[in-house]
Amino acid sequence: MKEVRVLLCDDHAVVRAGLLALLASEPGLTVVGEAGGGEEAVAAAAKLRPEVVLMDLQLGPGMDGVEATRRITQASYARVLVLTTYDTDADITRAIDAGATGYLLKAERPEELFAAIRAAAEGRTALSAPVAGRVMNRVRGAAAPALTARERDILGQLARGLGNRDIARALFISEATVKTHLGRIYAKLGVETRTGAVAQAKEQRLLP
Incomplete structure (x- = not known):
């Protein structure tokens, strides 16, 4: 040795x-x-x-x-x-x-x-x-994706189990805007579903 x-x-x-x-x-x-x-x-x-x-x-x-x-x-x-x-x-x-x-x-x-x-x-x-x-x-x-404040808000609503319509009402935005933000969130988190987005958000401590 x-x-x-x-x-x-x-x-x-x-x-x-x-x-x-x-x-x-x-x-x-x-x-x-x-x-x-x-x-x-x-x-x-x-x-x-x-x-x-x-x-x-x-x-x-x-x-x-x-x-x-x-x-x-x-x-x-x-x-x-x-x-x-x-x-x-x-x-x-x-x-x-x-x-x-x-x-x-x-x-x-x-x-x-x-x-x-x-x-x-x-x-x-x-x-x-x-x-x-x-x-x-x-x-x-350090490697966590850079989400906007609005995207974090939407993630928080997703974690509560709300659908697109309810999220739109809660945040005073249109359903179309919610869908646009969801697409960006999915891309940043590398997921394809709402469940996957919430799981990744919890793992990376991204929820508000």
Whole structure:
């Protein structure tokens, strides 16, 4: 098994000690250094040239984990695998945008951490399940079709089970206008039926 050189970065000495002992129990993973802050991690990565840096996000005063990740990845010293307790959309987005190869939560099982380190060393993405779910939701949101306000209104009426005539009355428009909007909605959602439109709208969270 190819050796993976790992640098630990966490501002809690007890956490670093626990990670050091844990990784020492796994063949093929070698901790080559430790850092208690962002500046220290950047310097250690440049000096020790590990394959993977295990990076916490919150590092106390000074450079945080996101900025340290950005500097390390820009210099191409190593892959950065975030290991943190924070799983908010903002934290995940900032870390990934900074160049992190993976994002793991500290609650993961040891074998998941080992696998993630090896994946990161090979340049493969490693995400905790809750993080992967948030990332997918973000992608789906970005890829959601751009519906007009009127089309969203009509989708909402469709979801209530109303027919074209009732939708026209509710929105004070003609039935012909409703049909025109429906055709555009179907095209944007890639469906051919009212049921399909409602199902896609719910899945993509498009309903008003």
